[in-house]
Amino acid sequence: MSTEQLPDVPPVAALDELAVERAAATGAPAATGIPGRERGERIRTAIAYIVMFSVAALFFIPFLWSVSTSFRTIQDTVGGFSLLPKHWTLSGYHDALHTFNFGRYTLNSLIIALAITISNLFLASLGGYAFARLKFPGREVLFLLVLGTLMIPDQLRLVPIYLMLVNWIPGWVGHLGWHDASFINRNGVILIQLVSAASLFLMRQYFLTIPRDLEEAAKLDGAGYFKTYRKVMLPLAGPALAAVGILQFQGAWNGLFWPAILLQDKNQYTIPIGIANFRFAYQTLWPPLMAASVLAILPILLIFIVFQRYFVAGVAASGVKG
């Protein structure tokens, strides 16, 4: 089926690269080898290096500065300027984690991000497999509908989803025996992000690149569809699962919009909401605020360093965050 009928269908080049297990988007060397050009080439390269190192430094300075401040005492953040803390201390982290409750917020962020990630992995791979491999009437239309949801902005959904979570969903789950449930909290944040069109799209595209022979073999062995999905397709979809998992974890971990709307109990705050609140309550207590910011950034940085290429593929497939 053609996915070009819709605007804003994400580029899938990086995805194809994942399929052949190559680092996504490796740089193509510029054409060289023309006699007499080496000197100019070398100067150009030197300039490129200088520009890149300075820009990279500019990009990193804010982060390094926040790390430096997170190890300072409060007195050390006012007056006299120094690159490194005058007295290294962990009190910024201690205060952030205990006094300002960021230990709790970290746990909350982790719960929300993990729940959303796991659910996306399962639902998107199952649906992606069906859309890629199983034949059923209306498949193309339904898939277009899934892609169409990418065009619906969250802002339009804010009020209706809020009211649905207040008025409809608790009634429905009440019928299922879960009485007095509330969804203006962590449950709501997770519920409305159980699966995303970007995840499903990514999984489907990846399954399309897997040769059919293996499934045929499984079929001859008498394996059913679910078994084929679980035993044959999932193990082959590692790179796509990684891309979906990382993308969703990062999105949920950093998420601000839905948590800002739905989290009202302080004990359920995530790190970003905690930071937003802290900013207005304690303006200039910089060391704990910077410690909280480092806490928010560090896990994503680590995941990024280890799984860089999956990030590239995932972002290429999902568009840009606001």
Added chain:
Amino acid sequence: MAVAVGKQRQARGLGNERLREALVGYGFIALPMAFFILFFLVPIGYAFYISRYNWQIFKGPYVGWGNYRQLYHDTVFWHHAVRNTLVYTAFVVPLQITLGLALAVVVNQAIRFRTFFRAAFYFPSLAASAAIAAIATYILASDGLFNTVLGHLGYHHNTAWFGEQSTALPSIIGLNAWTTSGTMMLFYLAALQAIPTDVYEAAAIDGAGAWRTFWKVTFPLLKPAHFFVLVVSIIGAMQMFDQAFLIGGASGGPNYSTMTVVLYLYNQSIKNISFGYGAAIGVVLFVFIFTVTVIQRLLFGKPEVA
């Protein structure tokens, strides 16, 4: 005869198999589809429905186009939220696209540490907006790093850049141009790598310099990428919420200088509990974004994604 029966049986077997496959298919997509319908399709209609009521905590009387009429006369909405959003979009879009393209071109050169640089440039796009906003507030505080550096260069300031009406929005523009340029870089990088190298070889044989090659060869060949990046960038800018919320608070301070359309929508529905009015703002924003997408498609033609 026997052959015919066999064929018939085979056909029926296939029919059953096909039915089974379809049923399994529906079963596998049932949960995701239910989710997309409930949380994406239903809200479109429901938003419009809500917007026709005076809806506070509970559904109130039907007001027809009343909320839209009120929005039409709402000066905070037009003079601050819409104006700021347009100013923000007009500045941040060219900035982040130019920066993204420049970074992509540089990072696409055959040089050492390419992976490191790409990671370095991309990382601000990945970090939590709340953390970035906190760091930026710290650096741009009246006695922050930025003013200290400016002081050493001879420009003495004690402006709290996010705290003053005249500098708050421009500071957010600068901040977001920085954080989003990495994502734009990635999009351009994918497109740059799709350009075959023989095009450059031909340009080199013709004696075209790097600058000329870029403007005459690379830039026009990136047209589909320009379109894609422009759409993504404009739509993203019109939905700006995080930094306004984090830096200016729900009221978009100081004095509405960081109030954006989406922040106003949040403010009206969640803080003021005017759901009908909030829904109307959401519908208007949706129509607006949709129109921009359509206009851009008409201007640039079909996007050919990499």
